Amino acid sequence: MPSRFYITTPIYYVNDVPHLGHAYTTVAADALRRYHLLRGHESRMLTGTDEHGLKIERSAAEAGKTPQAFVDEMSARFRQAWPHLSAEPDDFIRTTEPRHIALVQELWRRVEANGDLYLGSYEDWYCVGCESFKTEKELLPGNVCPLHQKPVEKVREETYFFRLAKFEQRLLALYRDRPGFIQPESRRNEVISFVEGGLKDLSVSRTSFRWGVPVPGNPSHVMYVWFDALANYWTALGGPGDPLQRFWPAKGEDARAVHLVGKDILRFHAVYWPAFLLAAGFTEDELPSQVFAHGFLTVDGQKMSKSLRNAVDPLRIAQELGPDVLRFQLLRAIAFGQDGDFDHKALFTNYRADLANNLGNLLQRTLGLTTKLTGGKPPSVAADRLDRELLDGELRAHEAAATERWDSLEPHRAIESTWAIAALANQYVDHAAPWAAAKRGDQARVDVILATLLEVLGRLSVMVSPVIPNKAAEMRAQLGLPPLSTTVGRDAWPHGDVASYRGESLGAATPIFPTFDKDAEHAMLDKLTPKPDPSTSTATSTATATSTSTSTSTPTPTPTPTPTPTSTSTSTSTATSTATSTPSSVTYDQFSAIDLRVGLVVRCERVPKKDKLLRLEVDLGEAAPRLIVAGLAQTFAPEALVGRRVVVVANLAPRDFGKGLVSHGMILATGPSDALHLATIGDDVAPGSRLK
Numbered sequence: 001m002p003s004r005f006y007i008t009t010p011i012y013y014v015n016d017v018p019h020l021g022h023a024y025t026t027v028a029a030d031a032l033r034r035y036h037l038l039r040g041h042e043s044r045m046l047t048g049t050d051e052h053g054l055k056i057e058r059s060a061a062e063a064g065k066t067p068q069a070f071v072d073e074m075s076a077r078f079r080q081a082w083p084h085l086s087a088e089p090d091d092f093i094r095t096t097e098p099r100h101i102a103l104v105q106e107l108w109r110r111v112e113a114n115g116d117l118y119l120g121s122y123e124d125w126y127c128v129g130c131e132s133f134k135t136e137k138e139l140l141p142g143n144v145c146p147l148h149q150k151p152v153e154k155v156r157e158e159t160y161f162f163r164l165a166k167f168e169q170r171l172l173a174l175y176r177d178r179p180g181f182i183q184p185e186s187r188r189n190e191v192i193s194f195v196e197g198g199l200k201d202l203s204v205s206r207t208s209f210r211w212g213v214p215v216p217g218n219p220s221h222v223m224y225v226w227f228d229a230l231a232n233y234w235t236a237l238g239g240p241g242d243p244l245q246r247f248w249p250a251k252g253e254d255a256r257a258v259h260l261v262g263k264d265i266l267r268f269h270a271v272y273w274p275a276f277l278l279a280a281g282f283t284e285d286e287l288p289s290q291v292f293a294h295g296f297l298t299v300d301g302q303k304m305s306k307s308l309r310n311a312v313d314p315l316r317i318a319q320e321l322g323p324d325v326l327r328f329q330l331l332r333a334i335a336f337g338q339d340g341d342f343d344h345k346a347l348f349t350n351y352r353a354d355l356a357n358n359l360g361n362l363l364q365r366t367l368g369l370t371t372k373l374t375g376g377k378p379p380s381v382a383a384d385r386l387d388r389e390l391l392d393g394e395l396r397a398h399e400a401a402a403t404e405r406w407d408s409l410e411p412h413r414a415i416e417s418t419w420a421i422a423a424l425a426n427q428y429v430d431h432a433a434p435w436a437a438a439k440r441g442d443q444a445r446v447d448v449i450l451a452t453l454l455e456v457l458g459r460l461s462v463m464v465s466p467v468i469p470n471k472a473a474e475m476r477a478q479l480g481l482p483p484l485s486t487t488v489g490r491d492a493w494p495h496g497d498v499a500s501y502r503g504e505s506l507g508a509a510t511p512i513f514p515t516f517d518k519d520a521e522h523a524m525l526d527k528l529t530p531k532p533d534p535s536t537s538t539a540t541s542t543a544t545a546t547s548t549s550t551s552t553s554t555p556t557p558t559p560t561p562t563p564t565p566t567s568t569s570t571s572t573s574t575a576t577s578t579a580t581s582t583p584s585s586v587t588y589d590q591f592s593a594i595d596l597r598v599g600l601v602v603r604c605e606r607v608p609k610k611d612k613l614l615r616l617e618v619d620l621g622e623a624a625p626r627l628i629v630a631g632l633a634q635t636f637a638p639e640a641l642v643g644r645r646v647v648v649v650a651n652l653a654p655r656d657f658g659k660g661l662v663s664h665g666m667i668l669a670t671g672p673s674d675a676l677h678l679a680t681i682g683d684d685v686a687p688g689s690r691l692k
């Protein structure tokens with residue numbers, strides 16, 4: 001296990017203000033930083049701003065400012081934004097800072113001394129938006145950049161070339177020998193194909209503008225912004241001899257350096273950056289441990305763009321709902337590594353289901369029961385007398401899965417495992433029924449149940465803290481636990497200070513995730529949802545939720561409500577009456593006629609114009625995934641289901657939903673349609689396994 005962890009975000013261009021895409025990487029990096037601190041690792045997070053280049057020079061001119069005044073102002077907006085999202089980088093680097101400039105020049109000198117830079121001239125198409133040259137193959141008709149939808153410019157100038165082609169084989173060997181270097185796997189394959197396609201030497205200096213780092217010994221050239229920018233990961237650690245070098249390039253097993261990037265800039269990080277480092281004399285084992293590319297976010301199903309005016313201001317959401325709610329949604333709803341949608345309605349759905357009804361409710365009902373059944377004094381019960389069946393059984397497996405998932409950079413799945421613990425504990429309350437034990441006069445049992453629940457909540461207050469640090473702190477205060485603290489070398493995960501839990505007294509219990517009534521939710525949705533430009537709007541008019549839902553009843557089975565003694569939610573579940581009626585008995589043969597199988601959701605999307613339905617492709621261990629249509633859309637964002645294991649009735653007669661959409665199975669779930677819980681199974685069970 002590494003004892004040092006260095007995590008970086010890209011440094012953001014200052015021609016834009018912080019938007020949801022920037023917030024996504026920054027929040028993910030911060031959650032990982034927090035997780036590693038809990039593990040007792042020495043942990044360091046770096047972010048910053050990328051301030052040179054033609055694009056910035058032009059933006060400054062458009063704003064009527066000098067480049068320096070412009071970048072000072074814009075960089076400050078990024079620096080000031082992150083604390084509002086509870087993201088706490090250890091360092092914030094700006095490429096215009098002297099500490100960066102001096103070291104990036106040092107890096108250049110090293111590459112030049114090794115003979116990997118030479119002077120030549122270059123003529124090609126250049127996209128200022130991308131700050132990169134484009135081949136004709138990459139352009140749309142009319143020489144338009146496909147990313148920026150703007151014509152590129154023909155640029156001819158004297159330039160230094162970097163001998164990128166020379167590194168082709170070494171890079172391919174690196175990808176082969178260190179499969180973890182580029183993740184996720186699909187992206188790794190893309191990079192390998194790109195390099196296998198042949199690398200050309202790269203132009204790395206410009207003479208036609210001045211806003212850049214001067215090339216040492218030839219100041220009529222400024223460095224290519226990507227040479228300048230990528231170097232930040234190294235320059236921020238102070239250069240040779242600086243103690244911060246213990247984070248990277250520290251050789252050996254005990255240090256892990258991870259670059260988080262968006263998929264659009266993976267090539268720069270996975271091809272150019274290691275090549276620059278190798279050229280500067282770094283060895284393969286001194287390269288960063290991993291470049292992880294996350295996907296792109298859309299907003300309410302649409303590409304985020306300034307021209308559509310649908311760019312989401314993360315600060316606004318954090319201000320209205322608190323940073324934790326935004327962090328949770330970003331990390332839970334979007335599978336890290338895949339593209340995903342930031343759906344405002346799903347934000348409220350997940351808020352209700354996971355935060356208010358699951359975690360929040362567990363805390364409230366436990367505190368409420370403790371007040372009622374033990375006079376508010378947490379029972380003191382020896383660890384070995386707690387309900388070990390709960391603590392050492394499935395719950396422990398979820399803890400182990402969460403750990404593994406944080407380690408493998410899968411925050412969405414770590415969250416899933418963590419919240420499964422809360423769900424399990426909620427079920428435990430129902431089954432253990434401390435109120436019934438109290439009625440019987442069995443105070444010893446009441447104490448065991450409540451102490452067990454307080455123990456689980458104590459652990460959860462640690463485990464949720466990378467994602468929702470402020471709510472975790474509130475939880476701990478209500479539980480009477482000391483604030484979380486971390487110490488290098490002491491692994492506080494996932495049990496933290498629970499061992500030192502004295503159980504003296506509980507803090508004041510107030511709902512940590514207050515529920516919104518429908519009107520308040522609509523008003524908030526209206527406030528937060530970006531208003532698209534009417535001239536460019538297409539499908540957005542469907543977002544008003546007034547459309548009457550279709551008459552097709554959802555194919556989820558009858559929901560069974562979970563009793564929630566302290567729940568404030570009054571959502572009317574349509575099917576509660578059947579839940580308590582005793583079904584007439586069936587023979588074993590009748591039961592075994594139902595083919596229940598473990599399914600793995602491999603793809604999931606909304607069904608257009610049906611606000612309750614999702615279209616899933618589920619791997620049942622058959623030749624091809626099954627298509628299943630399920631009424632899960634009011635609880636789950638489609639991305640949240642991808643990668644989850646579900647229980648499927650595999651031999652249900654096909655059901656036709658019209659327009660060629662035929663469902664071939666049913667997914668088991670319980671709860672009201674806007675707060676469903678899926679019947680699930682451990683991750684180690686193979687898709688297609690039969691339940692009997």
Ligand code: MSP
Binds near residue numbers: 009261262264265295
């Ligand atoms: N300055 C370069 C990075 C240099 S790193 C040595 C840059 N800056 S950026 O501001 O344009 O983008 C920064 C990051 O934001 C990229 O990782 C990019 O993928 C990410 N995002 C921008 N829009 C995004 C979404 N819509 N969704 C997710 N991330 C996106 O590139």
